[in-house]
Amino acid sequence: MCSNIKPEPRIWNCSTLCVKLILVQDRDDILAAAGAEPLISPPAAVILPTPNSPPWGAPVAIGVWIASILAIVIFPSLVLFPYLATRGVQFGDNAEVLAFLQADPTAVLLQVLAVIPAHAATILLAWLVVTKGRKFSFRQTLGWQSGGIVWWHYIAIIVGFFIVAAIAGHYMPEEENDLMRILRSSRAAVFAVAVMATFTAPLVEEVVYRGVLYSAFQRTAGMVPAVILVTFLFAVVHVPQYYPSVSTILLLTLLSLILTLIRARTGNLLPCIVLHTIFNGLQSVALILEPYLPTADAPTQGALFHLLK
Numbered sequence: 001m002c003s004n005i006k007p008e009p010r011i012w013n014c015s016t017l018c019v020k021l022i023l024v025q026d027r028d029d030i031l032a033a034a035g036a037e038p039l040i041s042p043p044a045a046v047i048l049p050t051p052n053s054p055p056w057g058a059p060v061a062i063g064v065w066i067a068s069i070l071a072i073v074i075f076p077s078l079v080l081f082p083y084l085a086t087r088g089v090q091f092g093d094n095a096e097v098l099a100f101l102q103a104d105p106t107a108v109l110l111q112v113l114a115v116i117p118a119h120a121a122t123i124l125l126a127w128l129v130v131t132k133g134r135k136f137s138f139r140q141t142l143g144w145q146s147g148g149i150v151w152w153h154y155i156a157i158i159v160g161f162f163i164v165a166a167i168a169g170h171y172m173p174e175e176e177n178d179l180m181r182i183l184r185s186s187r188a189a190v191f192a193v194a195v196m197a198t199f200t201a202p203l204v205e206e207v208v209y210r211g212v213l214y215s216a217f218q219r220t221a222g223m224v225p226a227v228i229l230v231t232f233l234f235a236v237v238h239v240p241q242y243y244p245s246v247s248t249i250l251l252l253t254l255l256s257l258i259l260t261l262i263r264a265r266t267g268n269l270l271p272c273i274v275l276h277t278i279f280n281g282l283q284s285v286a287l288i289l290e291p292y293l294p295t296a297d298a299p300t301q302g303a304l305f306h307l308l309k
Contacts, residue, residue, distance in 0.1 A: 031183070048136065051143035051267055054215040055132050061216035064129055068122040068208050069237060075118035076111045083110060108185040112192040119200040126207045142211045147266025154275055158282070165251050172247035179241055184285070192247065194284035202276035208262040209234045209256075210272045223264050231256045 049055045080101070085092065089100050101107050130141050174180075182189050209230050217226035234256035235249065242248040259272045286293075 049141050050220055051141065051215055051269065054130070054141060054212075054219065055136060056129050056212070056216055058216045058220045060129060061212045064122075064126055064212045065208060065233065067125055068204070070120035071121050072115060076114035079110050079114040080107060083107060084306070102181060105189070106185040108182055109192060112182060112189055112196065115196055116200055119196075119204040122204050123207060124266060126204075126212055129212060130207075142207065142215070143266070143268030144270045145266075145268045147262075147268035147271055149262070149266060149271040149274075154278060157275060161255065161258070161279075164254065167249055168247045172250075174248055177242045177243040177245050177248065190287060194287055197280040198277065198284045202273055202280055205234070205275055206269060206273045207261070210259055211269045214260060214263055218264070227257070227260045227264055230260045234260075263288050 022201050083106065084097065084100070087100070087104070090096055095167075103109065127138055130136070131138050182193060213233065214226050214230045220231075231253065234255040238252050239249055242252065259276060262268060262275065263272050
């Protein structure tokens with residue numbers, strides 16, 4: 001009797017069994033092939049910023065620029081107030097304070113040295129903006145490649161610029177300005193200016209102007225307006241330091257135009273930093289060696305030192 005009882009056939013749901021046995025990724029592939037939505041969505045692609053497509057806009061860039069100017073004003077003031085108090089200077093008398101700041105060698109030196117922490121604060125702010133709080137690479141976002149610039153390009157630009165500077169100094173002699181008074185105050189001030197001009201000013205100024213400002217303006221308004229705006233802002237900030245020396249202001253504007261065009265042409269900030277550092281470094285060496293060199297005529301000497309910040 002038992003032999004007449006046929007076993008009930010077992011029906012396997014093969015598709016269900018396979019789904020239970022395969023990995024989650026394979027399951028999503030099968031669902032996608034069947035036209036169904038995968039159960040686990042793939043992560044969205046992360047678009048990294050580029051020098052011409054930065055993760056900040058023009059309002060933030062202008063804010064960084066304003067903060068860099070305020071730092072140059074605030075930090076020296078914080079350093080000078082205690083010194084002025086110890087010297088008995090009357091803070092209510094602006095004429096007395098100004099005269100003391102220009103005549104006292106220690107006060108002049110303190111003003112120069114205070115620019116270094118101001119530069120440090122500025123570069124920290126720029127780093128926070130560029131990296132979005134360590135989210136992106138500082139160097140890659142600003143452009144840390146040569147951009148096709150080779151060593152002989154730097155030499156040609158420097159030689160050409162100094163020729164123009166010598167001609168301008170010959171026909172438009174440099175007039176008395178704040179930088180000249182600082183350099184004459186003491187040898188300590190000369191060394192302080194040389195160190196700052198070589199090791200902090202090129203990096204900070206290029207990051208702010210050709211880095212943060214140009215990148216934002218280029219994305220918002222285009223290359224030509226960005227070149228014009230950055231060239232103008234860089235020059236106008238330095239006018240109080242070099243006024244009324246017209247030749248120095250014109251040469252500084254030319255330097256700003258050259259650096260900004262290099263940034264626009266290469267799409268990278270690094271060549272601007274390198275060229276700016278070479279300019280200031282050469283002049284810093286000449287400035288330190290000046291007492292041991294043959295006396296230069298005033299126009300040539302003024303043209304030689306006009307880049308020092």
